[in-house]
Amino acid sequence: xxxxxxxxxxxxxxxxxxxxxxxxxxxxxxATTIIANTRTQKSxxxxxxxxxxxxxxxxxxxxxxxxxxxxxxxxxxxYASLAAQIAPALKPGAxxxxxxxxxxxVIRDIGPHVPAGVHFVPSHPMAGTEFSGPxxxxxxxxxxxxxxxxxxxxxxxAATEKLEAAWKIMGALTARMDAAHxxxxxxIVSHLxxxxxxxxxxxxxxLADETRQEVLQFAASGFRDFTRIAASDPTxxxxxxxxxxxxxxxMLARFSEDAQAMARAIRWGDTAYIEDxxxxxxxxxxxxxxxxxx
Amino acid sequence: xxxxxxxxxxxxxxxxxxxxxxxxxxxxxxATTIIANTRTQKSxxxxxxxxxxxxxxxxxxxxxxxxxxxxxxxxxxxYASLAAQIAPALKPGAxxxxxxxxxxxVIRDIGPHVPAGVHFVPSHPMAGTEFSGPxxxxxxxxxxxxxxxxxxxxxxxAATEKLEAAWKIMGALTARMDAAHxxxxxxIVSHLxxxxxxxxxxxxxxLADETRQEVLQFAASGFRDFTRIAASDPTxxxxxxxxxxxxxxxMLARFSEDAQAMARAIRWGDTAYIEDxxxxxxxxxxxxxxxxxx
Numbered sequence: 170x171x172x173x174x175x176x177x178x179x180x181x182x183x184x185x186x187x188x189x190x191x192x193x194x195x196x197x198x199x200a201t202t203i204i205a206n207t208r209t210q211k212s213x214x215x216x217x218x219x220x221x222x223x224x225x226x227x228x229x230x231x232x233x234x235x236x237x238x239x240x241x242x243x244x245x246x247x248y249a250s251l252a253a254q255i256a257p258a259l260k261p262g263a264x265x266x267x268x269x270x271x272x273x274x275v276i277r278d279i280g281p282h283v284p285a286g287v288h289f290v291p292s293h294p295m296a297g298t299e300f301s302g303p304x305x306x307x308x309x310x311x312x313x314x315x316x317x318x319x320x321x322x323x324x325x326x327a328a329t330e331k332l333e334a335a336w337k338i339m340g341a342l343t344a345r346m347d348a349a350h351x352x353x354x355x356x357i358v359s360h361l362x363x364x365x366x367x368x369x370x371x372x373x374x375x376l377a378d379e380t381r382q383e384v385l386q387f388a389a390s391g392f393r394d395f396t397r398i399a400a401s402d403p404t405x406x407x408x409x410x411x412x413x414x415x416x417x418x419x420m421l422a423r424f425s426e427d428a429q430a431m432a433r434a435i436r437w438g439d440t441a442y443i444e445d446x447x448x449x450x451x452x453x454x455x456x457x458x459x460x461x462x463x
Numbered sequence: 464x465x466x467x468x469x470x471x472x473x474x475x476x477x478x479x480x481x482x483x484x485x486x487x488x489x490x491x492x493x494a495t496t497i498i499a500n501t502r503t504q505k506s507x508x509x510x511x512x513x514x515x516x517x518x519x520x521x522x523x524x525x526x527x528x529x530x531x532x533x534x535x536x537x538x539x540x541x542y543a544s545l546a547a548q549i550a551p552a553l554k555p556g557a558x559x560x561x562x563x564x565x566x567x568x569v570i571r572d573i574g575p576h577v578p579a580g581v582h583f584v585p586s587h588p589m590a591g592t593e594f595s596g597p598x599x600x601x602x603x604x605x606x607x608x609x610x611x612x613x614x615x616x617x618x619x620x621a622a623t624e625k626l627e628a629a630w631k632i633m634g635a636l637t638a639r640m641d642a643a644h645x646x647x648x649x650x651i652v653s654h655l656x657x658x659x660x661x662x663x664x665x666x667x668x669x670l671a672d673e674t675r676q677e678v679l680q681f682a683a684s685g686f687r688d689f690t691r692i693a694a695s696d697p698t699x700x701x702x703x704x705x706x707x708x709x710x711x712x713x714m715l716a717r718f719s720e721d722a723q724a725m726a727r728a729i730r731w732g733d734t735a736y737i738e739d740x741x742x743x744x745x746x747x748x749x750x751x752x753x754x755x756x757x
Contacts, residue, residue, distance in 0.1 A: 295681055299748070315680070315681050317681065344680075346677075350674075353674060354674060354677045354678060355681075357666070357667050357670065357674070357678055357686070358667070358678050358681055358686040359685045359686065360685075361663065361666075361685075362663065362685030362686050362688070362689050363685050364722070364725060365659055365722070366744065367725070367737075367740050367741050367744045368718060368721045368722045368725050368740070369651075369655065369656065369659065370740075370743060370744035370747045371721055371744065372651070372714070372717050372718045372721045373651050373652070374743050374746075374747060376651065380644075380647060380648060380651070383640075383644075383648045384648060384652050385750050385751060385754055386609070386638075387589055387609050387611065388652050388751055388754075392651070392652040392656050394656070394689075395656050395688075396744065396747055396748040397688065397748070398685050398688055399741070399744035399745070399747070400744065400748035400749075402741075403737075403738040403741035403742050404738065406737070406741055407737045407738045410737055411729070411732060411734065414729055417729060418726055420666070421722065421726050422726075423666050423669070424662060424663060424666045425722065425723075427662045427665050427666045427669075428658070428662045428719065429719075431658060431662050432712055432715050432716075435705070435711060435712060436708065436712060438705060440701045440705065443697075443704055444698065444701045446661050446662070446664075446665050447661050447695070447696075447697035447701065448697050449664060449665055450660065450661045450664035450665065450690065450693035450694065451693070451694050451697070452668075453664045453668060453690055453693070454593070454664075454690040454691070454694035457682055457687065457690055460679055460680060460682075
């Protein structure tokens with residue numbers, strides 16, 4: 170059987186990297202040899218125990234050497250340094266990609282290091298759970314989820330198509346987008362919701378001791394849903410916020426204006442305004458259900 | 464078999480009322496005869512079709528007449544008017560209760576109408592889904608969910624215990640609380656999360672057309688979770704906001720301060736602050752899991 174990428178190197182094997190490795194094992198046609206690299210020996214030992222890679226390599230440059238596809242799967246804040254280490258080891262014709270949630274920063278951080286003859290195709294699989302680490306991945310994570318590719322202008326189209334083919338084998342739906350546009354869309358659909366969820370958990374935690382205990386005890390469905398998305402990895406999310414600053418701050422500013430308008434409607438008893446907002450929310454929900462994203 | 468309340472009247476049979484009726488049918492010891500009242504003949508016809516009540520009665524006073532337990536299960540904004548209509552029909556020794564999410568307003572709206580010899584025991588089952596209407600209820604809705612009772616000072620303890628016993632048969636965990644304290648806890652665990660969810664859906668909907676389509680298309684897990692809770696009933700939630708105004712505005716003000724502090728940390732690159740907030744969120748999530756509320 171022909172495979173798209175005989176040697177696949179994954180730099181980072183947490184939820185996303187570990188899921189790619191498992192998917193490459195589960196579904197034929199993606200890779201023959203899977204090389205795993207992690208930041209710590211401890212994680213690498215765990216990867217070896219779990220057995221989802223053929224080669225475990227602590228040095229990212231050695232992991233990337235001779236690979237046909239290298240995917241950075243660590244927090245986006247590590248990409249500039251990793252790209253600098255890996256770049257000299259990349260073979261001509263190789264593809265370097267990533268799975269970061271912020272694409273302008275990825276192009277800024279990785280782009281300058283990419284050697285001539287190597288193709289750089291950023292990607293963002295929009296899939297995840299609240300779990301992290303080598304144990305958290307699973308082959309089905311990308312099934313029916315979108316993976317957005319943001320090849321910079323001038324990227325070799327054949328390289329982009331080859332990477333798309335790999336994501337499709339993993340079950341993902343693929344789309345191409347300009348990096349700046351991606352970052353605005355990601356800010357509203359993912360980054361802002363996470364920011365709000367982290368914030369409300371802190372607000373609750375700051376309440377007086379007695380109330381806090383009851384918040385935990387009586388967490389109704391509203392709060393519970395927020396804590397699920399608020400349980401995500403701290404370093405990964407701090408990096409995302411730092412690397413999509415402008416779009417996130419803009420979306421938060423828009424949201425804050427809207428929240429203040431809602432507060433004003435509550436204060437002055439403008440039920441028509443409130444019901445209109447809720448009805449619009451219901452419509453969005455219905456649209457998501459129709460589009461099978463919910 | 465002895466039952467707690469031979470005649471049980473449910474004023475409103477949407478998600479909560481319909482679930483109480485089904486639970487009273489499914490689990491013995493609660494009621495013998497179930498009387499359903501709805502605002503419209505159309506809903507009442509649907510209740511009759513679904514068959515979860517023994518008697519369908521469009522006049523709330525007639526529905527309540529001779530009942531041992533009357534539970535108001537309509538939006539909290541309807542309680543004052545319903546209590547005025549029902550009060551003269553209540554028999555001595557009957558219990559009148561409700562399932563509203565705001566308890567000070569309920570005591571304000573129902574309390575003055577309660578005749579001497581009738582026991583008034585407000586309750587709030589903290590359970591729900593995003594669905595509403597007679598078809599949406601199910602007998603298991605209250606299993607392992609908290610039901611908070613807020614009997615005003617001087618309430619007959621035996622009446623409170625009897626109502627608690629009914630909730631326990633339905634699978635709920637019960638707790639008693641002062642109404643004002645309940646309203647603050649509900650504001651942070653349920654009302655504010657809903658307000659934020661309604662707001663973010665509106666913020667997304669206001670984005671330029673092209674982005675809006677993509678918001679729907681690429682809704683990652685963060686936004687999806689928000690739309691689930693944002694799909695709730697508009698009248699019910701507008702009523703809740705109106706009737707727990709002070710606590711909700713206070714919690715929103717606290718939240719807004721915290722969101723601004725997060726924005727400032729993002730703007731100035733204070734990753735320690737951001738990671739601390741996320742770590743606190745994870746701890747809250749862990750606590751919820753330990754308490755089996757997640």
